[in-house]
Amino acid sequence: VLVSELGEFGLIELLARELDATYPPSPRARPTPGFIVPLGDDALVRSRRVGALVWTTDTLVAGVHFLPDKTDWASTGWKALAVNLSDIAAMGAAPDLALVTLMLPEDASVDDVLSLYRGLKECAAAFGVTVGGGDIVRAPTFGITVALAGWADESRSGSARVMVRSAARKGDVVAVSGTLGNSAGGLRLLHGNGRLESEAGQELRAAHERPQPRVALGRDAVRAGVRCAIDVSDGLVQDLSHVARASGAGIHIDFGRVPVSEALRSCFASDAAALALSGGEDYELVLIAPKPVVQAVIQSSLTAVTAIGEVTDNDEPRVSVTDEAGRQISVPAGGWDHFRN
């Protein structure tokens, strides 16, 4: 069945059912759990929450951010929410509710749209997010925009406890969660460069298609006192360069300590380092804080966290990487630019 055959309101009805919401609204309609007003009014109404509002949005466009002929729709739905969750995690906030905009060509298949929505819902359930509805519009190309709101803890004086890019200080330890480069490796495999069907290949593919945002780690970190963080979306070195510039500090990374998976080494022996340093879309968290704070997070968190470098007294806000022998590793300048790559 095509979207153009079902029509806008028929499609909304199907998607509402996925959310356990009643649509169209009727006198017997109950609000979606967590909301004050049933789905299908002019806007969502969320009862008051305590804390500062933390808000982000990210978009995936077919052919630009995902390849519909290579990745299943459910994974794309998962990822559309996961990339937003990663931004909320990098602030140390608790994610709360999502608005979803679907841009659909007339010949889109309803089954594909439902699969996408189910993948998104699966991710929402895994991270305690309420999907509140959104908008569906006709467009020449398939695209999905998620806007995600969360809430940051506040101190007694009312200031928000968040992790920002500008709070790196000389002497701070730089640590990263999980392993790096798997997602970029998975993308290479999807493009046909390597053995996708091996166990290692499947691990890399999953890292690319179903990233696991570090929401719990972000909460642990902010509560442990970490005040500087960023998620690895464009590539470690490029993302750290944002922190260096925002903080006015140098950052040094010891490449020998950068965590790289066995799967990545087995699939891309010679390129594993480059993928780990410059490959994007890992959605791991970089945490930057005084050593005792980082150590407390490493010891208490369920997620693996590895110290990989430190904030230097270099006045120039740049990122340097050295190998085990202390030699500079040059990392290609620039990472992902939406319009120049």
Next chain:
Amino acid sequence: VLVSELGEFGLIELLARELDATYPPSPRARPTPGFIVPLGDDALVRSRRVGALVWTTDTLVAGVHFLPDKTDWASTGWKALAVNLSDIAAMGAAPDLALVTLMLPEDASVDDVLSLYRGLKECAAAFGVTVGGGDIVRAPTFGITVALAGWADESRSGSARVMVRSAARKGDVVAVSGTLGNSAGGLRLLHGNGRLESEAGQELRAAHERPQPRVALGRDAVRAGVRCAIDVSDGLVQDLSHVARASGAGIHIDFGRVPVSEALRSCFASDAAALALSGGEDYELVLIAPKPVVQAVIQSSLTAVTAIGEVTDNDEPRVSVTDEAGRQISVPAGGWDHFRN
């Protein structure tokens, strides 16, 4: 200059300047007024507000929702925010902050993007909205998504004071702001069907390209005790049918009382009624409440508000329209459907 020549980060820098924000962030960067964290971090952080969060999103796609060869970019930017403001107005909430996602083809002109952004900013300034940033992605077609958050008043017991579609009750008066049909008339003129350059034509064009969301009226109405409202986006009869269904009530409209502008009558004498009843995108507010409440709003509001009908004891949730002689006017079923029109 094309977007692909300037690159993503160059474009963000230009747009940040439009918001009086510093980008990229540096140790000297100050947060955009109203925010805790400077532009360019993983997410926005808004200090705590009192009230329930009210949240909506709407998208305009080139060729579907606007015609770049007929409407200037600044007007499209204005409208992208205005249509969201209308949803917030229909809830009776106070708009607060906007996230903007730009979907841009590689060959988009930077001047066009800047014009769009300036029109959006002009609308934001007119309605007290803070634009907090957002996302820029490459896409085959130009598109703009705005997510808009606002806040609803709360009663002492903590329940949100909002206007919903399900609160129409038998005997309530149905009233509408402004005049209806101008926007649909303006769209017809843009498509070449009529004299666009006349004074009346320009008035209709402005109604279509620069709609004025009824934010102040929405606030007045909710504070006066109105609990049922909808904005006219798909056409009066279709939008009222949403209210009828959500409330489980019949609605009767007296066509002779529906406010139609002189401009619409002069451009489309024979079709003015059809345009007023079925034309979409007026972004006027329909308010439904007991007579004394509606009269209080009519008397106190700066916006013209006209009583046009009432909620009937009809069990069937449908909308009926009669002319001055009491004859039923049949309105074509269905209004705007994104995938079927």
